[in-house]
Amino acid sequence: MKFAHKKVIGIFAIVFLFTIACSQVSPTQMSAAGSGSWSSPYTADQAITNQNGSTKSIEGYVVGQPTSASSVITNDFPNDYALALAATPSEANANQMVYVQIPSDYRSSFGPQSNPGLMGEKIKVTGSLSAYFSHPGVKSTSAFELMEEGGTDPTDPPSEPTDPPAYEDYYNAAEGKTGEVLKTALHNIIDDHHTLSYDAVWGALRKTDEDPNNPNNVILLYSGRSQSKTTNGGGVNDWNREHVWAKSHGDFGTAQGPGTDLHHLRPTDVTVNSTRGNLDFDNGGTEQTEAPGNYYDSDSWEPRDEVKGDVARMIFYMDVRYEGDKGEVDLELNNNVNNGSAPYMGKMSVLLEWNEQDPVDAREIRRNNIIFEQYQGNRNPFIDHPEWVEMIW
Structure with missing residues (x-):
């Protein structure tokens, strides 16, 4: 009988301790685990x-x-x-x-x-x-x-969604991949496209960079100024065609291909474009008086905060799109400045920071769609999936 009495006491002790333990668990910890079905979802x-x-x-x-x-x-x-x-x-x-x-x-x-x-x-x-x-x-x-x-x-449960737009399947071949394998998959997806002549780029930029508040104007990349679409040219206050990946970095000029790829060509003020020249990208320097918020020194250019991510994603696109096949130039990111005429563009670590600091916005998405649907038939994957940047670099 003594043994039975001790057993009962032991059971009560266990129950008591379990009760105390449960009282110390937060409501979140006590939330019921689900099976993953619609009626019993996972937490x-x-x-x-x-x-x-x-x-x-x-x-x-x-x-x-x-x-x-x-x-x-x-x-x-x-x-x-x-x-x-x-x-x-x-x-x-x-x-x-x-x-x-x-x-x-x-x-x-x-x-x-x-x-x-x-x-x-x-x-x-x-x-x-x-x-x-x-x-x-x-x-x-x-x-x-x-x-x-x-x-x-x-x-x-809710009904199944309707079929998404065609381009939602555009990246199927890249799903589940990372690193160099992802980069190669994206290259193969965006590689087959056509580019315009350099003269035709003028008209395309009037559409891709149109001011949403004034359809007669374009927004200039570095200054952010809204300017008449018809004031393009070489005059001091005109706008011209900026190669964000400087065309001397790889010496590809203005020939069709990287020289006319709309994904990195943007309207900019002539004087500001001249100041940027073929500088690599980095932080710091002297402020450009005609484009406040942009800074430069002898070897680098820092764009205004509102377009830092835009610039980074254009550079990432060029690195992936142009890999040296089919007789094209092989463009590569590196972590240097002063890259000169070599087919390199830096500074990678800074561009990665800019990609996070300035997320994709509606204007980038609109521009990507226009280039895909009306001109080149390919997309900038880092606008559609900015998370892929860190999965590659």
Whole structure:
């Protein structure tokens, strides 16, 4: 009987200790794990720990928009391409977030730029548990739903989205790749295209860089000035065609190919263009008086903050597009300045910083679409997928 009495006491002790332990666990830790189905979705934590490419439904609170593997912004969202989910609406640690890719069908309803009021709201999404921005993510998403107060009907998942625009399949061959393998895949995707004659570039720039507030003007890259489309030429206050990857870096001139590729040709003030010359890119120097916010010294040029990312993504495009095949020049990024006539452009470490500091904006997206649809038939992948920059370099 003594033995039985001790056994009962031991059981009560275990129950007591378990009760105390449970009382010290946070509500987040106690949240029920799901199976990954629409009626029993994974938590954000489960999605983070099960990055195996399987298709699952997950739920979580919208806590921002990812711009890199470690950076999530909570306001002034640049686009509708991605959002971050977490187990709690106040989560600020990116390591506790899962990054969600938003397809075109859901951007107007769930994109953070179009729907900033979703911050702190709980949503459910279905997609592939795969890295996005080199971070635990949900890609190839096919269903989104706002979780109403009190929950939703688990037997009524949303209908499948309609077919996305044709270019959504443009990067299929690059999916799941990283490093040099990804770079090669992207090169093969964007390689086959045509470019205009150098004279025809004038007319194209009038469309690609049109001022959204004045269709008679273009926006000049470095100065940001809105100027009449017809004032192009060589005069002091005219605008001309700037090769962002300086044409002397590889000595490709203005021949069709890199010399006329619209993805890196932009309208700029003649004098400002002359000051930039063929300088590499880096921070610092003397401010250019006609284009405040731009700085230069003997070996480098720093563009204004509003276009730093634009410049970086144009340079990344040129590196990937021109790889020396088919008799073309092989252009390569490096971490130097003073590259001269060699087919190199720097400074890589600074360009990588600029890509993060100045995220993709609506004007870049519009420009990319126009070049693809009306002129060259190829896209700048780093505007569509800025996360690929760090996956390659």
